Amino acid sequence: MTGLLEVLDRHVSIVPILLPLIAAASMLLLHERRRRAKAVVSSVTLAAMFAATLRLLMVVADPSTPEIVVYRLANWSAPYGIVLVADRLSVLMVMVTVLLGAAGMTYALSRWATLGPRFHSLYLLLLMGLCGAFLTGDLFNLYVFFEVLLAASYGLALHGSGKRRVKAGLHYVAINLAASVVFLVGVSLVYAVTGTLNMADLAAKAGQLGPDDLVLLKAGLSILGVAFLVKSGAWPLSFWLPTTYSAAAAPVAAIFAVMTKVGVYVILRLAALLWPGGEALALFGSSWLLYLGLATVLFGTFGVLASSELPRMAGYLTMVSSGTLLAVIASGDPVVLSSALYYLIGSTIGIGVIFLLCELVNRRDGEVAAQAVGPVFHDDFETQLRNEFEGVELGVTLPLATTLLAAAFFFVALQLVGLPPLSGFIAKFGMLAAVVEAGSGGYAHAPASAAWWVVGVIVFSGFCVLVALMRKGVNVFWAEPAGTTRVVRPLEAVPVAFLIALLVALTVLAQPTLRYTAAASAGLEARSSYLSSVLQGPEGEEP
Amino acid sequence: MEIVVAIGIGVLATTGVYLILRPRTFQVIIGLSLLTYAVNLFILAMGRLVVDGAPLLAEGADPSTFADPVPQSLVLTSIVISFSMTALFLVVLLAARGITGTDHVDGDGMSA
Numbered sequence: 210m211t212g213l214l215e216v217l218d219r220h221v222s223i224v225p226i227l228l229p230l231i232a233a234a235s236m237l238l239l240h241e242r243r244r245r246a247k248a249v250v251s252s253v254t255l256a257a258m259f260a261a262t263l264r265l266l267m268v269v270a271d272p273s274t275p276e277i278v279v280y281r282l283a284n285w286s287a288p289y290g291i292v293l294v295a296d297r298l299s300v301l302m303v304m305v306t307v308l309l310g311a312a313g314m315t316y317a318l319s320r321w322a323t324l325g326p327r328f329h330s331l332y333l334l335l336l337m338g339l340c341g342a343f344l345t346g347d348l349f350n351l352y353v354f355f356e357v358l359l360a361a362s363y364g365l366a367l368h369g370s371g372k373r374r375v376k377a378g379l380h381y382v383a384i385n386l387a388a389s390v391v392f393l394v395g396v397s398l399v400y401a402v403t404g405t406l407n408m409a410d411l412a413a414k415a416g417q418l419g420p421d422d423l424v425l426l427k428a429g430l431s432i433l434g435v436a437f438l439v440k441s442g443a444w445p446l447s448f449w450l451p452t453t454y455s456a457a458a459a460p461v462a463a464i465f466a467v468m469t470k471v472g473v474y475v476i477l478r479l480a481a482l483l484w485p486g487g488e489a490l491a492l493f494g495s496s497w498l499l500y501l502g503l504a505t506v507l508f509g510t511f512g513v514l515a516s517s518e519l520p521r522m523a524g525y526l527t528m529v530s531s532g533t534l535l536a537v538i539a540s541g542d543p544v545v546l547s548s549a550l551y552y553l554i555g556s557t558i559g560i561g562v563i564f565l566l567c568e569l570v571n572r573r574d575g576e577v578a579a580q581a582v583g584p585v586f587h588d589d590f591e592t593q594l595r596n597e598f599e600g601v602e603l604g605v606t607l608p609l610a611t612t613l614l615a616a617a618f619f620f621v622a623l624q625l626v627g628l629p630p631l632s633g634f635i636a637k638f639g640m641l642a643a644v645v646e647a648g649s650g651g652y653a654h655a656p657a658s659a660a661w662w663v664v665g666v667i668v669f670s671g672f673c674v675l676v677a678l679m680r681k682g683v684n685v686f687w688a689e690p691a692g693t694t695r696v697v698r699p700l701e702a703v704p705v706a707f708l709i710a711l712l713v714a715l716t717v718l719a720q721p722t723l724r725y726t727a728a729a730s731a732g733l734e735a736r737s738s739y740l741s742s743v744l745q746g747p748e749g750e751e752p
Numbered sequence: 753m754e755i756v757v758a759i760g761i762g763v764l765a766t767t768g769v770y771l772i773l774r775p776r777t778f779q780v781i782i783g784l785s786l787l788t789y790a791v792n793l794f795i796l797a798m799g800r801l802v803v804d805g806a807p808l809l810a811e812g813a814d815p816s817t818f819a820d821p822v823p824q825s826l827v828l829t830s831i832v833i834s835f836s837m838t839a840l841f842l843v844v845l846l847a848a849r850g851i852t853g854t855d856h857v858d859g860d861g862m863s864a
Contacts, residue, residue, distance in 0.1 A: 349826055353829065353833070356833045356837070359837075360840065363840060367844065371851075372852060375848045375851050375852070376848060376852065376858070378844055378848075379777070382837075382841050383780055383784070383841070386834075386838075386841060387772060387784065389837070390784075390834075393830055394791055394794060397791075397826070398798065400798055400799075400823065400826075401798035401799075401800075406822075
C-alpha cells in the first residue's frame with residue numbers, strides 16, 4: 210500500500226493531464242444515453258485531479274520539500290526530453306482550473322451535458338489541455354497542449370448548437386487557427402536561433418547570444434507574444450471574445466474564463482525567464498504589454514457599459530480582467546506580481562460565477578424547453594435523447610430562487626468591481642499600492658507617469674463596471690414585471706454556492722493566500738533555481 | 753535553394769493572408785490551408801536547408817553535414833494538427849452554411 214502511494218506520489222505531476230485524457234477517451238465507448246455512468250466517471254476524474262493538485266500544492270508550498278517539482282517524461286533529462294515543471298505559479302493555475310472545472314461540470318450535469326453528444330469527453334479534454342499548458346516546460350509541447358484545449362473548446366463553444374453559436378464559433382475557430390499559425394512561426398524562429406525548445410534551456414542560452422541572433426530571437430518571441438495576446442484577449446486582438454463567450458453555454462463559458470488566463474500565464478512565465486536574461490533582453494516587450502493592457506481595460510470597460518445583455522457584459526468583464534493583469538505584470542515588480550496573482554484567482558472565479566448566473570438570471574418559467582435548439586448534425590440517438598429529456602420535470606422551484614440569485618449577483622459584482630470587504634478589494638488595493646510604491650522604477654521602460662496611468666485606468670474601470678453591473682442588477686431584479694418566477698435546480702445552485710464559498714474563503718484566508726502568491730512571485734524572480742532544477746539530470750546523476 | 757524556398761513560403765503566405773480576409777467561408781479555409789503549408793515549410797527551413805544529409809548523427813562525424821531532425825519531427829506534428837483542425841473547421845463551415853443559408857463568414861450574405 211505504501212509502495213503504491215510512493216509510486217503515485219512520484220508521478221503526481223502528470224495525473225492532472227493523464228487522468229482526464231484516459232477518462233475522456235474511455236467515455237467515448239459509453240453509449241450517449243448512459244448519463245449516470247458518464248456523470249460518475251467525470252466526477253471521479255475531477256475528484257482525483259483535485260486530490261493530485263492538492264498534493265502538488267502541499268509539496269510546493271511546504272518549505273521543507275522542493276518548491277519546484279520537475280517530472281521528466283520517460284526520465285530523459287531536460288534539454289533532450291520533455292519536462293513537466295510544477296512550481297508554485299503553475300500549481301496555483303492548475304488548482305484554479307480544477308476548481309472552476311468541477312463547478313462547471315456539476316452545473317452541466319443538471320442539463321447541458323444532456324443537450325448534445327460527447328459533452329463529458331470534450332470538457333475533460335479541455336481541462337487536460339489547460340492543465341498541460343500550465344505544467345509543461347517545453348515550448349512545442351505548449352503548442353500541442355494549446356491545440357488540445359482549442360480543439361476541445363471548438364466543440365464546446367458549439368455545444369447546444371443554434372445560429373448564434375455557430376456564427377460565433379466560425380469566427381472563433383478561424384481566428385484561433387490563424388493564431389496557431391503565428392505561434393508556430395514564433396516557435397520555429399526561436400528554435401532556429403537557440404536550437405532548443407525547453408524553456409529553461411532557452412533562458413540559459415538567450416543570455417549567450419550575439420547581437421545578430423538576439424534580434425532574431427526577439428522577433429521570434431514577439432511573434433509568439435502576439436499568439437499569446439490573442440489567447441489572452443488583449444485589445445486589438447480580441448474582438449471575437451465577447452461574441453464567442455456570450456454565445457457559449459453557461460458551464461462552457463465559465464471554464465473559458467480560465468482560457469484567457471493561459472495566455473497571461475505564458476506571457477508571465479516567458480517574461481520571467483527571459484527578461485532578466487542579460488541587459489539586452491530586458492527591453493523586450495515590457496512597455497508594449499503595459500499599453501496593450503491599458504487599452505484592453507478601457508475597451509472592456511466601455512464594452513461593459515455599452516452591452517445590454519448580461520452574457521455579453523461578462524465577456525467584456527473577462528477582457529477587463531486580463532487587461533488589468535497584462536498592464537500590471539508588465540511592471541515585473543515581485544510585490545506587484547504577488548497581488549496580481551491573488552487578483553487572478555479572485556477575478557477568474559468571479560467571472561466564472563457571472564457566466565453561470567447569466568443563464569439562471571435570464572431564464573424564466575417555461576423558457577428552459579424553448580432554449581433547447583435544433584442540433585447541427587443528426588445523431589442516431591439524438592431524437593431519442595431529446596424526447597427523453599422533454600419528459601424530465603424542471604426540478605424544485607425554490608421560492609427563494611430570485612432572492613438568492615440577486616444576493617449571488619450582488620456578491621460577485623462587489624468582487625469584480627473590487628469593493629471592500631471582498632478579495633477583489635484586497636487584490637486591487639495591493640496591486641495599485643505596489644504599483645505606486647514601485648513608482649517609475651516599476652515600469653523601467655515607460656514614461657515616469659506610467660504607474661499613475663495604471664492606477665487611474667484601473668480605478669476608472671472599477672467605477673464604470675460598478676455602474677454597469679448595478680444598472681443591470683436593478684433592471685433584472687427590481688424592474689421585473691410582477692409574478693416572474695425563476696427556476697433553479699439544486700444541481701445548478703450547488704456550483705454557484707461552491708464558487709461563492711471559495712471567494713469568501715479567499716477573502717478570509719487572504720493572508721496565507723497572499724503569502725503563497727508572494728512565494729510564487731519570488732519563485733519567478735529566482736530564475737536560477739528554476740533553471741538548475743529543470744536542467745539537472747535524473748535523480749542521483751550529475752548533469 | 754534558399755531563395756527558391758523563401759519565395760515559395762512568401763507566395764504561399766501572401767495568398768493565404770489575402771484569402772482569409774475574403775468574405776466567403778470557402779476562401780477562408782483555403783487561405784488557412786495555404787498559410788499552414790507556408791508555416792510547415794518555414795519550420796522545415798528553420799532547421800537549415802541541407803541536401804542529401806541524413807537526420808542521424810554517426811559517431812565522430814561532422815554535425816554540419818547532417819540534417820537537423822528536430823524540425824522534421826516538429827513539422828510532422830504540426831502537419832497532423834493543422835490538417836485535423838482544418839477538417840474540424842470544414843465541419844463548422846458546413847454547419848454554418850446549413851444554419852444561416854449563406855456562405856458569408858458573418859452569415860448575412862450582404863456583399864460578394
